[in-house]
Amino acid sequence: MEWVDGLNLRQWLATKPHRRERLKVLRQLVDAIECLHSRQVVHRDLKPENVMITRNGHNVKLIDFGLADTDSYSDFKQPSGTKGYVSPEQRVERTTDCRNDIYSLGCIITDLRLGRLYNTLAQRCKAPLKQRLPSIAALKQLRKRKQRIRHAVTATVAAILLALAGWGVYLSQEDNGRPRFEQVAQFQVANIKYTSWGGLAASAQLAYAKEKNVVVPASVTHDGLTYLVSELGFNSFRHDTLLRKAVVMCEADTMNILAGAFKGCNNLKELYLISSKSVGIGSDIWKCPIDSLFDAHHYNDVTLYVPAAQLQLYRRSAWSKFKHIKPVVK
Known part of the structure; x- marks a missing residue:
């Protein structure tokens, strides 16, 4: 054997x-x-x-x-x-x-x-x-x-996980500083581009940086719907070297200005914030310091005009970095 x-x-x-x-x-x-x-x-x-x-x-x-x-x-x-x-x-x-x-x-x-x-x-x-x-x-x-x-x-589960991961990466990436949430509407009126992510609220941004004087309206109508402008988007006026005067109107509950909004606006001299409440620097979701909105020389060169009722509030807040804060003269 x-x-x-x-x-x-x-x-x-x-x-x-x-x-x-x-x-x-x-x-x-x-x-x-x-x-x-x-x-x-x-x-x-x-x-x-x-x-x-x-x-x-x-x-x-x-x-x-x-x-x-x-x-x-x-x-x-x-x-x-x-x-x-x-x-x-x-x-x-x-x-x-x-x-x-x-x-x-x-x-x-x-x-x-x-x-x-x-x-x-x-x-x-x-x-x-x-x-x-x-x-x-x-x-x-x-x-x-x-x-x-x-x-x-296994292949199906892997494909699903890969798709979910890809979608997560897509959402986490930034488009002009803003995470890519689904846009409900996007349209342009004059030289201002408006984007809405729902709730009939819109974010405003210059379409082309070539304006000397800009007025951002409190509301804008598109396709029969009226959107309240509640935000100046990321880099909204950035590098508009011609810009001297910007007027921001607001009827919404809040108005927020996001990072990069006036960076590179070397000739900006007047900024009007016409709102019943103090305009926010950043937002609850996208927090940012005031220095991310403006260049250092803006605090000396720009006169900030706000409603008289809000004057002391601005002078006690982060906006106090501006040397010249004056009430709006009707």
Whole structure:
């Protein structure tokens, strides 16, 4: 008899081999059983102790054919097998069937601990006789089908996650300093471009930096809808070197001026903020310091005109950096 230099499967599993090696052992064991069954031989005593793993190459050797029989007759060897691995029907007198080995293989697959996919295969192998996988070929086919399903599900989930990640990146990117929220409306009146993100409120921004005097209205009508102008958008007048006078009207509850609004407006001399409440520097969502709106020379060169009722409020706020803050003269 051949001497097998190695460990039986139970001893080998105690060494905690890598999953890749356990899969290799299973593939070789399945091929060995398929070869037996193709010759109408049923092992009838498949268990870890009868599966040898060689030290050189970790190859499978199937041993102990003392209870083996053909699938056409049994020769006074029923009942037989090892507890925990023998099929229920093999414990009683019954003609030998290759499904006896498939049951035992299911028990060995469970011992190999290969994960959810193979646990499902093991359950099909250990099912009652009529529901059990009829052959090794059926086992291989089921494994391939489930692997294809798993790969398809994995690919679908990956595509969904990738799409969500891409959408998140898109939303987090900035377009002229503003995160790309969905625009409800965007239109232009004269040289001012208005953008609305809902609620009939609009953000104003110069379309072209070529104005000497600009009046931003309190409201603007487009397609039959009236939008309240509640914001000077990011970089709204930036680098308009011709700009000398800007008048900002407001009827909305709040008016906010966002970062970069007057940066690079080197000739700006007058800024009118006509609002019933103090105009905000930045907003609750996009906070920014006043220095992000204006250049340092603006605090000396620009006269800030505000409603008389708001004069002291401006002088006690961040707007106090302006040397010249005066009430609006009607």
